[in-house]
Amino acid sequence: MPLTRRDFLASMPAVAGFVALPASATNTAGTLQQVFDNPPDQARPWARWWWPGGVVEDGELRREIQVLRQTGFGGAEIQAFNPAIPNLTKAERLQINDYANSTYFAHLKTCTDAAQEQNLQIDVTFGSAWPSGGGFAITPELALLELTPAVTSVRAPVTGPIRLNVPPNTRKFGAMSALDARTKDPRAADWRARIEARQKVVAVVAFKGNAPVLEKNKNYRSAIVKSSGTMEPETTVVLTDRLGADGMLDWVPPSAGDWQIVVFKQFVVDSGVMAGVGEGPQLVLDHFRRAAFDAHARRVGDPMVADGARTKALRGTFIDSLELMPDIYWSEDLVVEFKARRGYDLTPHFPHLLQPGWMESWNPHASAPYFDAGEVGDRIRADYRLTISELLIENFWKPFAEWNHRHGLSARVQAHGGPGDLLQSYGLGDIPETEDLESAGDTHFMRLARAAADLYGKKLVGCESLCWPKRSFDVTPGEWHARVNLLLASGVNAIVMHGFPYALHRDAWPGWYPFAPSPFLEGFSSMINEANPLWAAMGKLNGYIARLQALLQRGRNVVSVAVYLGEIGYYHDIEPKATHTLLHELLRGGYDYDRINDDCIGKGRIERGMLVAPGGARYRALILPPRVSLRASTAAQVARLAKQGLPVFYADRPPLRDEGYFEQETRDRLVRQAIQETLDHGARTADADTMPAALRQAGVAPNLTFTSEPCIFVEKSLDGRSAYFFHNPKDEAVTVRFVSKAPGHPESWNAFDGSRTGLKTTHVDGRQEVSVDIGPGGGAFVVFAARRLPPAPRWTTVDTLDLGQRNWRLGAVGHGAKGRKIERELSLNGLENLGTLDGLADFSGQASYTTELTLPDNWLRDGYRIRLDLGAVHDMAAVAVDGRLVDTLIARPFDTDLTKHLRAGARRLTITVSNSPNNAMIDPKLPGLKNLKPKPAGLLGPVKLLLEQQKAAA
Structure with a gap:
């Protein structure tokens, strides 16, 4: 009989445990081989654990800690937020803002206690959502500021006074949205007035020149400069005290021609903490003012480390990429600080700061400046940006690191997305962290975090990982595996998967999942939790990652x-x-x-x-x-x-x-x-x-010399040995050949099964050339050792048994559109896309294909092996013989060795294929979900048994 839903779910710990690693591995001591065989806990990947605000229960938190441990995770980063969570009950709406209060910290203590029991570690985001701020700690006086410009063009001669365009507060997401009931809290009754009181004209600057030509672009928040205006810097005059409250400027240009007059006004930035939970308004803190950070730390951090509150499992705190949204980065004391640091008054030079796109949230870009003043403008902007960087580091990043260290915690830092010296900001943290959503998997961007770790002596390099824009439900384990290899070959050695949602409303499949497609969001990320049928791949993937990270966290990086x-x-x-x-x-x-x-x-x-x-x-x-x-x-x-x-x-x-x-x-x-x-x-x-x-x-030696098409790589020095990790980004297998000065004999270390084999070498111009085969999207870890290992045996196919067109019993257990349950049993005479079968067009789940087979007698001989080749699989497969799990296959090629599992007589072969949630999520009536396209599902084959004979050694 096919595996039932109960049978399959009962087998999932075994599937995960197929490569899940012993709970006793708790240190990094031992030889390379020992840590590879039995990776320490710190080498396991982590997950971002999304909490739906305060709508969590201690029992479920403990259960999910256990699930994470059993599936091979080493820790979780708690992120409590509310990205428009749907279908909340009245009681849940009351709980959602239980954050940074006694209830929240009690839940957090439950988690860290449970994590300690399970040998897991916990990081906590330093504030709900992003950017940092929120609650009654960040008052209007401590909120983030911006400088907003407005340009008035005048052709002289003209009679005065002149009516100027005075900038309004740029509307963004709303710092005090009327739709947010928290802004109506009586304790915030005067906040709008206090926010308004911080508005002021900072400068009025006039100069001779032409106006820029601007145009809107749907990809960018601000207008872009189609062509810059002109500017004669020597004509600049500051007229701030000549502007009346009515917007009239008591001044006329001293000479004929075109003049530009720019008003710069200070505002509290009209954007709150995005998706933040907690009491009160959610103002973003002023990242350039130390008092704002201190107030925030007292609210979200100090209670975690108060007497008796901290558990050893609490490793540290985390700050996500900043994503600040000012028009021009500004601090109330910037002019004073600028003069003290740069030696001159910035005020007459304010117009040079107008270059839209620089460090703009989400879509930064290199736009031309409003006014082209040549080299002068470039110099002013460089001085301004250096000053902003220094203020950000001194008032935000350094205090954050110091707060963690004062309490014996690690600071995990995503410094990108902010206007600072990126390497220094990363380096202030204990764990510099990059991400693959922002970079779209760009190895050059992700190497920046590794660089900071090397420069400042940090061992771990994190990455917010496995994110694909516009793909919420169809990412496959093969793609996870390929992305992991890209990250590791870019210097990452501490992967944090994005993400693992708390199982809210788990009875209504698929439950709560952040960043799903909606009318306002095209969706992104990978759905990494039990609701995803592909969760069954996580155990094997995590074991693979742990083995590689155990090596990559060790020794030192070798960078030329x-x-x-x-x-x-x-x-x-x-x-x-x-x-x-x-x-x-x-x-x-x-x-x-x-x-x-x-x-x-x-x-x-x-x-x-x-x-x-x-x-x-x-x-x-x-x-x-x-x-x-x-x-x-x-x-x-x-x-x-x-x-x-x-x-x-x-x-x-x-x-x-x-x-x-x-x-x-x-x-x-x-x-x-x-x-x-x-x-x-x-x-x-x-x-x-x-x-x-x-x-x-010039005699500067490289890490290696490729004699084939190059690929992405990193080099490590491990206990006196040279080692390389390679990634093949292509969709087909490649053979990478390279020459290295590394002493010893090259070995390939297989992180899926822990095996080691020697690699083929030849000699080129007196140097040793190494050849290593890497599958599509795959990775290869090559270690040079003192002794030569025999190479992997080579095999040749001598017979083939086609299994595709025989009778299969199919048992499909899963879900369809709108969460309806699907349980079907069918007889098949061949293999085809499940989407073509009656009632399975929208299927997402586990499809078990079972057939009986009896091998020819001459197949069971010494010196031969029997390999199962599944052909095309959507999207992963678990192979069992007579009910016993043989292998879990998560990436191409979908094949496995069955030699030890097949005996004479009839045998039952079961191939359980899991597909992504995508097909069940399609809904032609819902924005976002109606744009999803059907994907192939199931076992498509051709499925073959291959009898292979070992070749004699060359």
């Missing part, structure tokens, strides 16, 4: 070169295309790289001709990508390093000047002098796309 990153804030088009070309060619040329900032160049030292960063990372060379400017202080430090013997390379051309505005002639001269000193001491210039050749010519 450091590439300067001088930007404040970061997004994909913030640097010129030539820089991306440089990074791409470095990896293709076998040179792994870290980005390096001014801070670490200044603190770096030279040992044996290598640059040693503050955290101990070592680099064989320093590369400065194409850029016009460089801080004079950094140029001097680069010259110091070159004098001490470090190879320095300028991509395309050396910088020409200093970045800043103050005393620019002196600083520019210092930059030119320093660059000449580097050239005098051997610095070279090379094209961005030929940099690997220039490095080799």
Whole structure:
């Protein structure tokens, strides 16, 4: 009989446990082989655990902790929020805002106690949702500010006074939305007035020039500059005290021509904490003011660590990417701080700050400035951005790290999405964390977090993982596996899956799931919980990740070169295309790289001709990508390093000047002098796309040399051994060949089953060339060892048994549209898409295919193996013989060795295929869900048994 729903669900712990790892693994001691065989708990992947605000129950929390442990997770990050949770009861609506109160902290204590019992760890998001803020702690006086401009164009001569466009408060998501009952709390009765009281005109600046041409773009929050206006900086005049309350300016231009007058007004940013829960209004805290952080920490952090409240399982706290939404980043004391730090008054230069798109939330982009003042504008903007970065680091990131360390906790930091020195901000945390949603899986972006870990001496590199925009329900285990390999080959070694929702309304399948498609959101992420039929893949995937992370968290990263990153804030088009070309060619040329900032160049030292960063990372060379400017202080430090013997390379051309505005002639001269000193001491210039050749010519050794098509890789030094992890991003299998100076004999370590085999090697020009086969989307961990292991046996097919067109008994158990339950049994004479079968077009669940088979006598011989090849599978399969699980297959090729499980006589073969929730979620009447498209489901084959004979050793 086919597996019933009860049988299958009962088998799921076994499926997960097929590679789930022993609970006793609690430390990193032991040889490489020992930690690979039995990874420590800290090597297991984590999950973001979404809570529906305060609508949680202690019993269910304990159960889910146990589920996470049994499925191979090592920890969970608690994120309590309310992204428009549907179908709440009246009682649940009353509970939803139980956050940062005694009820919430009691639930949190339940979790950490249960986690300690299960050898799990817990991180807690430092505030509900994002950005940080909310509650009565963040009052209007501590809320995030913005500077908003309005331009008035005047053609002189003109008679005065002049009516000016005065900027209104830019409407965003609403800081005090009337639709949010919490804003009507009597304790916030005067908040709107207090918010309004913070409005003020900060500056009125006029200058001679033409107006910009702006246009709207649906992809961006602000207008983009189609063509910049002109500006004559020497005509600038500050007229703030000439503006009347009625908006009339008591002034006329002193000369004929076009004039621009810009009013800059301060507002509390009209956006609250997105999806935040808790009492009171949800104002975003001022990230540039220390008092705001301290108030927030007293509310959301201090009660977690009060006497008797903390459990050892509480590892640390976490801050998500900032996603602040000001028009222009602003702080009330910015002008004072700017003058103290940069040496001049920013006020007359405010118009230079108008460059929409820079560090804009969600869709930052490199737009032209409103007014083109040439080099002057670039210098002012560089000074402003440096000041904003310093204020953010000093008043938000440093206090966050200090708060955690004061309480014995780890700080986990997603520093991207904010206007700071990204590497320094990441590096202040104990666990720098990147994400694959923002980057769309861009290895160059994700390597930034690894760079910060190397520069500042951090062992773990996190990643908010497994996110696909516009794909909420159809992501497959094969895609999870491929993305994991990409992350690990990008320097990540502490994966956090996004995400695991609390089982709210679990009786109504699929229950609650955040970020599902809706009229307002196209959806994203992976549905990683028990409601997803593909949850059965998690045990095997987690075991695979744990083995690899056990190695990648150990030893040190081996990175050939450091590439300067001088930007404040970061997004994909913030640097010129030539820089991306440089990074791409470095990896293709076998040179792994870290980005390096001014801070670490200044603190770096030279040992044996290598640059040693503050955290101990070592680099064989320093590369400065194409850029016009460089801080004079950094140029001097680069010259110091070159004098001490470090190879320095300028991509395309050396910088020409200093970045800043103050005393620019002196600083520019210092930059030119320093660059000449580097050239005098051997610095070279090379094209961005030929940099690997220039490095080799200069004797800077790469990590390896590819003799086949290159792929993404990282190198580790593990207990004196060299090791590489490779990722094949292609949709077909490849053979990667490379030459390395690593001593010893190469082995392939299989993270699915823990096996090790020797790899084929040849000699090229006296060097050892290694060949490693990698499946589609797959990964390969290659370790060089002192002793040679025999290679994996080679097999040739001598007979084939086609199973596809025989009789199959099909048992389908799952759900259809609108959560209806489906249980069907059918007889099939062949294999086809389940969606073509009557009643299964919208099926999502487990489909068990069972057939009886008797092998020919000559198949059961020594020296032969019997391999099952399932062909096309949508989307994973569990293979059982006579009711005993043999293997769980989550990625192509869907095949497994059945030799040890087949005997003479009749045997029952059961292949249980799970498909994604997608087909059951399609609803032609609901926005968002009506756009989903049907996907193939089930076992499509061709299914074959292959008799294979082992080839004699060459």
